[in-house]
Structures are given as structure tokens and as C-alpha cells.
Amino acid sequence: MSPFSAVLRKDLLLEVRGGQSTVALGALSLLVLVVLVFAFNPGGGEQGAEAAAGALWVALVFSGMLGATRAVSAENENGCMRALLMSPLDRAALYAAKLAAAFIFMGIAEAASIILMVLFFNLEFDARVMRLVPAVLLGALGFAALATLLAAISSRLRGGDLVLPLLAVPMFVPALIAGVKASAAALAGAPLAGSAVWLKVLVAFDVMFVAAGYLLFEYVAGEE
Amino acid sequence: MTAALIETRVLGKSFGPTPILRDVNLSVEAGHGAAVVGANGAGKSTLIRLLAGLSAPSLGAAMLFGEPARSLRPELRRRVGLLSHQSFLYPNLTARENLEFYATLYGVDDARATAIEWLERVALGAVADSRVHGFSRGMEQRLALARAMLVRPDVLMLDEPFAALDADGAALATELVRDAMDRGCAVLASAHSASALAELGFAILTLSRGRLVRAEPSTTRSAARPPLARQQVS
Numbered sequence: 001m002s003p004f005s006a007v008l009r010k011d012l013l014l015e016v017r018g019g020q021s022t023v024a025l026g027a028l029s030l031l032v033l034v035v036l037v038f039a040f041n042p043g044g045g046e047q048g049a050e051a052a053a054g055a056l057w058v059a060l061v062f063s064g065m066l067g068a069t070r071a072v073s074a075e076n077e078n079g080c081m082r083a084l085l086m087s088p089l090d091r092a093a094l095y096a097a098k099l100a101a102a103f104i105f106m107g108i109a110e111a112a113s114i115i116l117m118v119l120f121f122n123l124e125f126d127a128r129v130m131r132l133v134p135a136v137l138l139g140a141l142g143f144a145a146l147a148t149l150l151a152a153i154s155s156r157l158r159g160g161d162l163v164l165p166l167l168a169v170p171m172f173v174p175a176l177i178a179g180v181k182a183s184a185a186a187l188a189g190a191p192l193a194g195s196a197v198w199l200k201v202l203v204a205f206d207v208m209f210v211a212a213g214y215l216l217f218e219y220v221a222g223e224e
Numbered sequence: 225m226t227a228a229l230i231e232t233r234v235l236g237k238s239f240g241p242t243p244i245l246r247d248v249n250l251s252v253e254a255g256h257g258a259a260v261v262g263a264n265g266a267g268k269s270t271l272i273r274l275l276a277g278l279s280a281p282s283l284g285a286a287m288l289f290g291e292p293a294r295s296l297r298p299e300l301r302r303r304v305g306l307l308s309h310q311s312f313l314y315p316n317l318t319a320r321e322n323l324e325f326y327a328t329l330y331g332v333d334d335a336r337a338t339a340i341e342w343l344e345r346v347a348l349g350a351v352a353d354s355r356v357h358g359f360s361r362g363m364e365q366r367l368a369l370a371r372a373m374l375v376r377p378d379v380l381m382l383d384e385p386f387a388a389l390d391a392d393g394a395a396l397a398t399e400l401v402r403d404a405m406d407r408g409c410a411v412l413a414s415a416h417s418a419s420a421l422a423e424l425g426f427a428i429l430t431l432s433r434g435r436l437v438r439a440e441p442s443t444t445r446s447a448a449r450p451p452l453a454r455q456q457v458s
């Protein structure tokens with residue numbers, strides 16, 4: 001088994017045994033969707049699609065922060081991050097494993113969010129929901145990449161829990177806008193090609209922040 | 225004279241304006257051991273953290289295998305073992321899973337067999353499949369020692385190795401350290417008291433307010449013991 005696989009397997013095993021992140025992410029997604037469906041009281045059509053897309057992406061952002069924080073903070077128990085940094089494990093591979101774990105946690109939460117969104121916003125499980133998936137996956141990947149890097153920085157700071165959302169949310173705004181637009185178009189019945197420009201923005205965001213995390217993680221994860 | 229595996233040169237560390245370590249020079253060769261003793265806050269743990277590459281020196285150098293510890297190549301990091309204040313163990317993994325995980329990270333062949341072997345060596349075989357969060361402090365310390373040593377390191381750093389260990393645990397730790405030194409491992413340990421480490425033939429270096437103020441050769445040398453660690457006190 002490769003070190004990357006060992007770290008990822010360990011994180012997933014800890015999550016299955018602890019179950020804290022997935023349950024919390026699911027509950028948070030449910031809460032966000034319930035509040036927003038009553039706040040917007042959407043009708044059908046394009047307005048309803050936009051409201052549903054917006055609610056879905058708010059749930060993604062909140063669950064993403066929780067998932068990425070959990071993936072990194074699990075190493076703070078008993079100083080395990082120090083042990084990982086001391087080991088022969090390549091630090092870029094460590095980042096990749098943490099990113100993969102955060103992405104998986106977010107993916108599970110997003111799957112639940114999509115189901116809840118369809119139910120609460122009176123949508124149908126049809127091709128429109130399937131056209132939603134590329135934007136959601138790209139958004140989850142980009143946010144996981146960003147939040148994992150920022151979580152490593154904030155875990156070393158006093159008041160780091162405040163720093164992560166203060167940094168992550170503004171930096172994610174371009175991808176958030178693109179994701180909401182692409183999702184709204186998909187839910188309104190537009191073909192995938194109609195969302196191409198927004199999907200390209202998401203891809204560019206993903207490339208930028210995955211690369212940034214890959215290059216910078218070893219510098220932010222170590223001690224002074 | 226063989227090259228030092230553990231070495232510091234004019235090593236200093238400050239946190240802001242506060243100096244923690246000043247002008248520390250020491251070296252430990254293969255098969256030798258040195259114990260750094262001192263009161264709380266003397267800088268013992270900071271010294272070990274610098275040599276483990278977990279923190280950057282403010283001045284001078286902390287070196288392992290002749291290279292800066294902070295930027296050690298992966299193939300050299302594979303040869304270093306550290307027992308820290310923190311156990312480096314995942315509470316929700318079992319004892320065996322913890323050791324298997326680290327064995328895999330360090331590229332040990334047959335991680336599972338190695339984990340089981342070391343659990344037996346530290347007398348934790350009966351609780352191999354128990355989660356660490358249920359362990360006593362002494363059991364955690366034994367497991368942490370196994371974690372540090374299962375890679376058969378050439379450099380071993382031990383931060384208060386006998387903490388929380390009962391008499392049997394301390395005897396076990398002593399035996400494991402002696403075995404490591406016999407196969408050529410360089411060992412640097414920190415402790416409040418030098419007595420247990422002096423038995424192992426360690427040189428005793430006294431740290432006070434960040435400075436090495438005294439160096440004592442061991443008085444318990446035997447023909448079977450390797451020569452003492454070389455040390456310089458500025």
C-alpha cells in the first residue's frame with residue numbers, strides 16, 4: 001500500500017469509526033436547505049431553479065469548511081501531524097491524501113444535499129439533476145483544495161477556527177458564482193453546453209487551488 | 225573517528241525575544257548515547273524538536289547524518305525514530321492499526337507482521353486490537369516507544385522515555401534502547417533525572433536556561449559498552 005493510500009485509508013477509517021464529520025455535514029446541509037426553502041418560498045420554473053441552486057451551494061460551502069477542517073484537525077490529536085511531517089511521506093502526497101479525504105466527505109454531504117434539495121424544492125429526479133453533477137463535483141474539489149490548505153494554516157493559529165471561514169469564503173466567491181450559475185442553468189433544463197463558460201471557471205479555480213495546495217502545503221504544515 | 229549521526233553546532237532557538245536555547249554544541253556517534261538533563265523549561269524538548277526537524281533553528285545548525293535536520297531527505301527521515309511528549313497515536317485506531325500505519329509510511333516490509341512483532345516486544349500483544357483511547361498512559365507510552373523503534377532507526381531521539389512507565393515498562397524501555405545502541409544506533413534522550421540513562425552508559429549533558437553547562441562521562445562503563453558520546457560544552 002502506498003503512503004498516500006495509507007493516509008487516506010486511515011482518515012476514512014477514523015471517520016467511519018467516529019462518524020462525526022459525515023453526520024455533522026448531513027445535519028448542517030439539512031438545516032441550511034430547510035431554512036432557505038422557507039426563506040425563499042420558491043415557485044417553479046427558473047426562479048425556483050435559481051433558489052434551489054443557491055441553497056445547494058450554501059450547503060456546499062458550510063459542509064466544505066467543516067469537512068476540510070475535520071480532515072486536517074484529526075492530525076492534531078496527540079501531535080500526529082508532527083509524526084507525519086517527520087516521516088518519509090512526501091508532503092505533497094500528504095496534502096493530496098487530505099484533499100481526497102475532504103473531497104470524499106464533501107461528496108457524501110453533497111449527495112445528501114442534492115436529494116434533500118430535490119425533495120424540499122419540489123423538483124424531480126431527472127436529467128436536470130444529472131446535469132447538476134459536474135458543477136457540484138468541480139465545486140467540491142475546488143473548495144476542498146482551498147479549505148484543506150487554509151485549514152493547515154489556521155490550525156497553527158490562535159483563533160484559527162475564525163480564520164478559516166474569513167479567508168475561505170471570499171476566496172471561493174468566483175467559483176461560488178460560477179457554480180450557482182451552472183447549477184441554476186442545469187435545473188432550469190438548459191443543456192450542459194449552455195453552462196460551458198461557468199464550468200470552465202470552475203475548472204480553472206480547481207487547477208489553481210489544487211496546484212497551490214500541492215506546492216505550498218509543506219511550507220504551511222510545518223512549525224516555525 | 226566515525227562521523228556524528230546527531231550533531232548541533234552553535235545551536236540557538238528563540239521565540240520572539242525570548243531565547244530558549246543558546247550556543248549548544250553536541251555530537252553523538254553511532255552506537256553511543258547522550259542524555260540531556262535539566263529542570264522544566266531548560267530547553268530539553270526544544271532541542272529534540274530542533275533535531276527532529278520539527279522546528280527551525282534561530283541560529284546555528286541541528287544536523288542528522290551530517291545534513292540539516294529541517295531539510296532531511298526522505299531516505300534519511302526513514303532512519304530516524306522519535307519518542308515525544310505527545311504519543312503520535314490515533315486514539316480511534318487499534319494498537320496494531322497504529323503500528324501498521326506507521327510501518328507503511330516508513331516503507332517497512334510486511335507492515336502487519338512488524339506491527340505484531342513489536343506489540344509482543346512491548347508486552348501489548350494481548351491488546352493489539354483494542355483502540356488506543358482506552359489505554360492507560362503507561363500503555364500508550366509503550367506503544368509510542370514501539371512506534372518509534374519499529375523502523376529500526378539509526379538515530380533515536382527520546383523525550384523523557386521513562387515517563388508514565390512502571391518498573392517493568394522502564395526495564396523494557398532500557399532493554400530496547402540498549403539493543404538499539406548495540407546495533408549501532410545513536411541515541412539522544414532527555415530526562416529530568418540522569419540515573420536511569422547513566423545505567424545505559426550515556427554521557428550526561430546538563431542543560432540550564434538553554435545552555436549546556438556541564439558534561440559528564442558515564443561512570444558505569446563496561447568493556448561491552450561502546451565508547452561514550454563525544455560532547456563539547458561551550
